[in-house]
Amino acid sequence: MIAFKHVSKIYPNGIHGLHNINLHIGEGEFVVIVGLSGAGKSTFLQSINRLHEISEGEIFINNKSITKAKGNELYRIRRDIGMIFQNFNLVHRSTVMRNVLSGRVGYHSTLRMILGLFPKKDKQLAMEALRRVNIPEKASMRADQLSGGQQQRVSIARALAQEPKLILADEPVASLDPMMTGQVMDDLLRINQELNMTMVVNLHDIEIARKYANRIIGLKAGKVVFDGKADEATDEAFAEIYGKTDKTSERMGMEQYERIENTANG
Numbered sequence: 001m002i003a004f005k006h007v008s009k010i011y012p013n014g015i016h017g018l019h020n021i022n023l024h025i026g027e028g029e030f031v032v033i034v035g036l037s038g039a040g041k042s043t044f045l046q047s048i049n050r051l052h053e054i055s056e057g058e059i060f061i062n063n064k065s066i067t068k069a070k071g072n073e074l075y076r077i078r079r080d081i082g083m084i085f086q087n088f089n090l091v092h093r094s095t096v097m098r099n100v101l102s103g104r105v106g107y108h109s110t111l112r113m114i115l116g117l118f119p120k121k122d123k124q125l126a127m128e129a130l131r132r133v134n135i136p137e138k139a140s141m142r143a144d145q146l147s148g149g150q151q152q153r154v155s156i157a158r159a160l161a162q163e164p165k166l167i168l169a170d171e172p173v174a175s176l177d178p179m180m181t182g183q184v185m186d187d188l189l190r191i192n193q194e195l196n197m198t199m200v201v202n203l204h205d206i207e208i209a210r211k212y213a214n215r216i217i218g219l220k221a222g223k224v225v226f227d228g229k230a231d232e233a234t235d236e237a238f239a240e241i242y243g244k245t246d247k248t249s250e251r252m253g254m255e256q257y258e259r260i261e262n263t264a265n266g
């Protein structure tokens with residue numbers, strides 16, 4: 001479904017965001033990307049839909065090169081990729097329904113969208129998506145009247161309304177409290193299992209990564225330093241991914257950090 005072939009990304013300031021990444025993500029996998037702040041997680045994720053342009057190599061989505069795609073072809077490949085952001089990216093003053101319907105824009109003319117002329121089928125799809133994340137009753141509310149967790153569920157519903165083949169989620173729970181975190185991660189897992197939807201999710205919390213992922217990919221300084229099943233991601237593996245830096249504790253929470261550091265120290 002997603003293939004990275006010799007992918008590197010060098011930012012204009014010379015920083016290597018990604019360094020010769022080679023991997024394949026299969027249909028229906030729930031992959032979590034972990035690593036310290038600055039390890040390259042966002043660069044990795046956003047290279048998949050070309051929000052970040054890579055410098056070398058090639059990325060394939062269902063055997064089509066998104067790296068080389070132009071015009072309509074690029075547009076169609078991107079339509080198959082739903083995206084969820086840490087800060088939800090909703091239009092706050094619009095209703096929940098309008099926000100979810102905006103997932104359909106890739107299917108219609110610009111004029112139709114400006115006029116808000118969504119076909120009945122789109123409205124049904126949007127309601128179905130809201131039901132899937134358990135907030136159909138919020139459809140007519142303004143997005144900014146919802147809690148953070150509910151807003152993230154709207155953004156998941158918007159991604160679903162797009163009828164994507166895969167979903168990328170960049171730190172989807174970083175702004176949420178633990179209860180909301182559980183609900184949003186449960187939604188993503190349910191969608192993965194019920195629809196066999198491929199999920200690639202950036203997370204910095206290793207316990208959440210272990211709980212939800214089938215597969216964990218650990219990045220360090222733009223390189224893959226771990227790639228295995230969630231139950232193979234031992235404390236030793238995490239000690240390798242996170243190394244020992246003063247910043248580590250800030251990113252992980254003291255309890256996790258102390259355990260990982262004790263492991264690293266033997």
Ligand SMILES: Nc1ncnc2c1ncn2[C@@H]1O[C@H](COP(=O)(O)OP(=O)(O)OP(=O)(O)O)[C@@H](O)[C@H]1O
Pocket residue numbers: 011012013015016017035036037038039040041042043044204
């Ligand atoms: N636009 C940019 N210009 C220059 N360097 C960048 C840019 N974006 C990211 N970088 C650098 O590339 C590296 C990888 O950054 P990236 O944002 O992918 O890491 P991350 O693992 O997602 O971090 P975080 O968890 O803090 O979001 C870092 O060293 C970062 O400073």
